Amino acid sequence: MSDNILEELFIKRSQQKKKTSPLNYKERWFVLTQEKISYYDYDLDKGKRKGLRGSVDVEKIKCVETVQTEPNTPQERQYPFQIIYDEGPLYIFAKSEDVRALWIKTLKELVRFNKDLMQKYHPCFWHDGMWLCCQQEVKLAMGCKVLDTKNGFKSTQSSRRASRKPLPPTPVEFQEKQGRPLPPQPPEPPAPSASMTVIAEYSYTAMTDMDLELRKDEEYTILEKSDPNWWKARDKYGKEGYIPSNYVVEAASGLERFNWYSKNMNRSQAEQLLKSENKDGGFLVRDSSKAGKYTVSLLTKVGGETGGSCRHYNICTTAQGQFYLAEKHHFNTIPELINYHQHNAAGMVSRLKYIVSNRAQPPSTAGLGYGVWEIDPRYLTFIRELGTGQFGVVKYGKWQGQHDVAIKMIKEGSMSEDDFIEEAKIMMKLRHENLVQLYGVCTKQRPIYIVTEFLVNGCLLGYLKEGLTQHPTPIQLLEMCKDVSEGMAYLESQQYIHRDLAARNCLVDGNGTVKVTDFGLSRYVLDDEYTSSAGSKFPVRWSPPEVLLYCKFSSKSDIWAYGVLMWEVYTLGRLPYERLNNTEIVDQVSRGLRLYRPQLANEKVYSIMSSCWHEKADERPTFQELALNVQDLLYELQ
Template identity: 90%
Template sequence: MSDNILEEIFIKRSQQKRKTSPLNYKERLFILTQEKIAYYDFDSDKGKRKGLRGSVDLEKIKCVETVQPEPNAPQERMYAFQIIYDEGPLYIFAKTESIRAQWIKQLKKMVRFNRDLMQKYHPCFWVDGIWLCCQQEVKQAMGCKVLDGFTSQQSQRRGSRKPLPPTPTEEKPGRPLPPQPPEQPPPSTGMTVTAEYNYTPMTPQDLELRKDEEYTILEMCDANWWRARDKYGNEGYIPSNYVVEAEKGLEKFDWYCKNTNRSQAETLLKTENKDGGFLVRDSSKAGKYTVSLFSKGGGETGGSCRHYNICTTSQGQFYLAEKHNFSTIPELINYHQHNAAGMVSRLKYIVSNRVRPPSIAGLGYGVWEIDPLYLTFIKELGTGQFGVVKYGKWQGKHDVAIKMIKEGSMSEDDFIEEAKIMMKLCHQNLVQLYGVCTKQRPIYIVTEFLSNGCLLTYLKEGLKQHPTNVQLLEMCKDVSEGMAYLESQQYIHRDLAARNCLVDGNGTVKVTDFGLSRYVLDDEYTSSAGSKFPVRWSPPEVLLYCKFSSKSDIWAYGVLMWEVYTLGRLPYERLNNTEIVDQVSRGLRLYRPQLANEKVYSIMSSCWLEKAEERPTFQELASNVQDLLYELQ
């Protein structure tokens, strides 16, 4: 046909969507048009195209690249290339290098403006549950090699930005650059690290960490667990997020409170209730720092918190008061511990959040099957989709939440296989999966315990006072960053809502139950016609076609923001499910909550665009929320 751009007979490898699926290789006729790449059965004797076997819309393609041939590959499988889209890699084998180069060049040209193009890819094949290039066992894992040209494009974009003018001493509204954390070079074995927290070994193969002591890294066998040696010669596994490279950054100082936002800083300082109490935190402006200071002066009842940006001179020196410049931030803090120099008070007392260490990925290196004999059940927390959830202890000392899976509610074998992958997902805004108990029935899912419970209940009942706009937006920011991490791992939640987020004792919101809806066996829950289906959080493409993607998660995030700003009201509260499906498909959207200004509502509304591809990514949402948070401060 005239609209065909390219046409070629290739060998196609089966996509092995289940680890147990056998691999096969079949000749298919591939046809490239402006809209898609499709492949067909082909009668080689008659030279005729037969039935359509599959297709990929060009707008869904995230990467087109070569693939290194497998060892001892036959000649007909030497020139492989891959097309990456939502369902994974499509592997195609060309007859010659020139044919492969022609198709890759044409495809790259046609998809170069696609959203969600990948930054990294896997240069080798996914075979029998493992990536041959990096040995990762997660099919959705981010690639291990940066795409050629990506780094230079990024640096050109960054280099085109003008430097910001110096900011005033006390935080003022103003739009910062969107956060663009530089890609950190991978740490190397043999480096020296300092423990930020104490760690008591949970298994015989773990190594004890003592705060502020140094350790040598021997092996980085896992992103979350490193093998290390202490100064006495003992070796074992340590959680990687409990240590920081020695003599690097501010992490070694107790006054530096990493991952602490403005509201959390104020809570810490007011709880300590000491005049001159202070901490240093990351500013809302990427790459900058803020000093948060509590003062009982100024006539305000109970004291007040002030927030001062640490500014930089054109020569790269740091200052809080313009006449007092220092080469390093620690030198600046040391000076202001003895001199107020224009602030409401000198920095008298260090207030630290180091008491509460971060979550770890599992209960020891390689541990995912948990012995139920080590679990103690203390009290019931509630009943969820799969059964009763209880608060308990592991080994009598570690707080955990235990989901007791009601038999017949879950596709257990599939979930157990997936649990090993889910345990490797580790982020400060995700509820950590510690492990499972599968040797008995019912099976248990053991997770991190968060003392303030469900976000929905917290919005309705748990807030001690009327929340500020900053607090509400910080809740949304927490969820957006947790979801941006899931998005980077190519993981779809499918049931994002305030009821599926939890709040820790520090007020941080974490996303939970990501991906679990895939294993529900209840037809009422899994069918969009069922009464239990999350219709109120679903976009038109899910309601009409059950088409889930990261973009359907984006829609649900907009509804979650609406829940936050209405303090837990039911979306479309006056409509039943049937009416919602009809009216949302016709263009109905949730109204602007009273607590949300136009800028907040604009972010919500961007999540509810009719065309899924026009909705932002979670990375973009997190950046937009961060910008707005800075303006509110």
């Protein structure tokens, strides 16, 4: 048929949906069109294809790659490749390298504009309940090998085909066009390389026999970086073990080596910290709201203000790449610039007299030790109840008597426990400064526990209503939105859908940083009222038309919910559509009703909110684009 792009007789491997399922290999006639890849029975004697055996929609394909051949493989299975879609990998064996290369190239051309293309994949087979490349035992586990570019092409967030109307600019093209840097993205796990030397920014007490103790400011040699969260290291005494990768910085470079640098600190947090120290000339260097730029924040008591006032100076660069705060004084590095201004004001209100550091509190780790995801409940101490959530009571406690944790005690019958336990192994590997860290689970007894990072300021919704000052600044409100957008951009990059994003599912730490929590948990709810859009517990007020009408969740439904969360922030915690009941909301939102502009939100802020509420899901921005827009607006305000 003229619509067919390619046809070929391949060997197909069975899916092996259960660990006990025997593998089989059968010849199938494969047909590729613009819309589908289909495979049929084949009559060798007559040379004809017969009944359809299965198909995959092209728009659902997330990755097309080769597969490493297993030892002692027969000649007819020497050229395998994989097509990865929602249900997992489809393994196909070509007769020659040329045929395999042609199909991979053609498929990659077809899927290059698909949404949610994978950034990492498994280079080896799934076999007998395990990935042969990384030994993970969860079939949907994130890949262990990073693609140089997504499926061989630059990343794009659009799912529209090239044959349709022109695509909007990708984030990379958008950056080049606007001359603006993208928001910071979490680093991909580095490929194993030659050993490097790092310096410990924080002390770390070994939690397991496989861990290595860290002593602040001492040097360590990195031996292995196969796990992005836990690196194998050797100390100066020759002892080896695993360390949290976010506790160390490479010795040769990086501002992290200097106590005056406060990574991931925003303007409001800097002012709070400087005023708490209350020293004239107290200073720190922080990331600017514009990615890749830095700001010096300085407390001065000049002018006799009670408690002093904070000034913020952006570190500028010349055309030659030198740094400066004062036009006449240029430096090759930022540390040289800071050293000069510690002795000379040179245009600032004061010289930099006292270093103010936020390094007393170490960051959270991905688990409570290398390889630990099952936590012994005997090591947990319950201190007080924090509240009751969808799955049961949440308590504040300690692990091993010293580490603050939050413990969700899962009410029996509220969750699909076995499915969640499998997923928890993957969720623990998600680490970002704007996500609440999952530390582990207790599954050997009932009720099961979910153990997470504890955030002292609690739920964002309560913080908006009671924890903020009566007159929050526009910068404070926008910084909260920025935190959530960057946490969600990370989840988006990992192909994770939250499904229940709202202010009630975000938490606030002691510095005012907002972190997203409970991502993906709604998939395991067994409550019919919650899982049906007609039920009273379903998050109707945060849901787009395609969820209200068809229960169709995607990253774009999370975008809609983010717009509603922004509205919650700018109304200081009011209930969306407060005068309507759920039935009225379903009807009126489907007809085009949208939330009004809050009094505290200017037109630019409301424009970002409104962009999340397009009726057509593919016209809504990505979280990466939202983070960029919020970042730019924050930079304007500062």
